[in-house]
Amino acid sequence: MTVIQKLKTSASPLISVEFFPPKSESAQNSFNKGAVELIGLRPDFVSVTCGAGGSAAGPTLEVSKQLSGLGYETVMPHCTCVGMSCDELAFSVDALVRQGFQNIMALRGDPPRGEKLFKPAVGGFRYAAELVAFLRERHPQLCIGVAGYPEKHPESCSRSDDIQNLKTKVESGADFITTQLFLHNHVYFEFVEECRAAGITVPIVPGLLPIISLEQINRMRTFCEFHVPAVLLRNLEAAKNDPIKMERIGLYWAIEQISELVEGGAPGIHLYLLNRAKTAFYPELFACLSRVRGN
Numbered sequence: 341m342t343v344i345q346k347l348k349t350s351a352s353p354l355i356s357v358e359f360f361p362p363k364s365e366s367a368q369n370s371f372n373k374g375a376v377e378l379i380g381l382r383p384d385f386v387s388v389t390c391g392a393g394g395s396a397a398g399p400t401l402e403v404s405k406q407l408s409g410l411g412y413e414t415v416m417p418h419c420t421c422v423g424m425s426c427d428e429l430a431f432s433v434d435a436l437v438r439q440g441f442q443n444i445m446a447l448r449g450d451p452p453r454g455e456k457l458f459k460p461a462v463g464g465f466r467y468a469a470e471l472v473a474f475l476r477e478r479h480p481q482l483c484i485g486v487a488g489y490p491e492k493h494p495e496s497c498s499r500s501d502d503i504q505n506l507k508t509k510v511e512s513g514a515d516f517i518t519t520q521l522f523l524h525n526h527v528y529f530e531f532v533e534e535c536r537a538a539g540i541t542v543p544i545v546p547g548l549l550p551i552i553s554l555e556q557i558n559r560m561r562t563f564c565e566f567h568v569p570a571v572l573l574r575n576l577e578a579a580k581n582d583p584i585k586m587e588r589i590g591l592y593w594a595i596e597q598i599s600e601l602v603e604g605g606a607p608g609i610h611l612y613l614l615n616r617a618k619t620a621f622y623p624e625l626f627a628c629l630s631r632v633r634g635n
């Protein structure tokens with residue numbers, strides 16, 4: 341079943357997890373272990389990022405195949421326009437489809453590390469909407485996800501411009517939206533309301549990062565923009581010499597976010613676990629995710 345079929349037919353919100361291809365041998369070893377452990381969470385789907393930071397797309401295919409081989413039923417590779425001409429994208433996407441992947445998260449991608457502006461490759465795409473239209477035409481059966489930004493994409497002048505651009509992605513053929521992380525639930529609920537008012541009707545799955553440290557917040561803020569609630573920041577700062585306490589503070593924040601999002605009608609919860617399987621198995625979070633599923 342594709343992600344959109346699951347979103348349309350599931351009696352309870354979906355649980356999904358994002359992986360990224362490991363970049364070193366030791367990271368590969370802990371990835372292998374974590375990937376096996378996370379099967380125990382029974383995610384409805386998992387996704388695999390593509391060259392975040394502007395590296396190659398090949399590892400995404402390898403990791404996606406690895407996860408499928410481990411028994412994850414629905415694996416959604418990400419595909420970005422970074423450094424890829426239209427012909428190269430066709431080659432790469434055809435390979436994914438040939439391997440049996442029926443779901444793709446279509447993104448423009450971030451500029452390579454150290455560069456501020458996105459430059460399309462020669463013969464490549466400037467915006468994700470162009471990639472979506474290309475994928476929809478080339479492989480009409482694909483389920484296509486796209487990114488949404490409750491706190492607006494950093495390059496956008498305004499949230500309404502950003503939502504209009506998101507609408508173009510959906511009209512180009514996207515089936516659902518996964519959001520960038522946020523730590524204030526009201527930004528998600530307001531975003532959904534504004535998307536609906538703009539005529540975007542597809543499911544909007546909130547993306548959540550269980551925070552583990554102040555340092556992690558600072559690192560994530562170099563990739564994406566999000567507000568950190570003052571109370572969360574205060575509590576993390578007060579615990580900054582106690583990593584275990586900081587992790588628990590972040591975890592409880594995530595649990596509260598998840599409960600409220602599900603109560604407010606979110607169609608799923610997409611977890612940015614950053615390959616850290618351990619986070620999902622904290623008994624309180626695991627229990628919360630089980631409740632979301634209704635078991």
Ligand SMILES: Cc1cc2nc3c(=O)[nH]c(=O)nc-3n(C[C@H](O)[C@H](O)[C@H](O)COP(=O)(O)OP(=O)(O)OC[C@H]3O[C@@H](n4cnc5c(N)ncnc54)[C@H](O)[C@@H]3O)c2cc1C
Pocket residue numbers: 388389390391392393394418419420445446447448449450451466467468469486487488493494495496501502505506509518519520521547
């Ligand atoms: C769920 C999720 C998964 C992600 N996975 C990855 C990944 O695997 N690899 C990776 O490198 N990055 C990933 N990212 C980050 C993403 O690539 C960056 O945020 C990137 O800067 C924008 O990608 P996009 O697909 O949203 O681009 P777009 O939708 O093309 O938007 C980029 C910017 O251009 C603007 N825009 C769009 N169309 C137009 C137009 N016609 N005219 C003017 N402006 C326009 C938008 O408002 C926005 O400001 C992910 C983000 C999310 C939320």
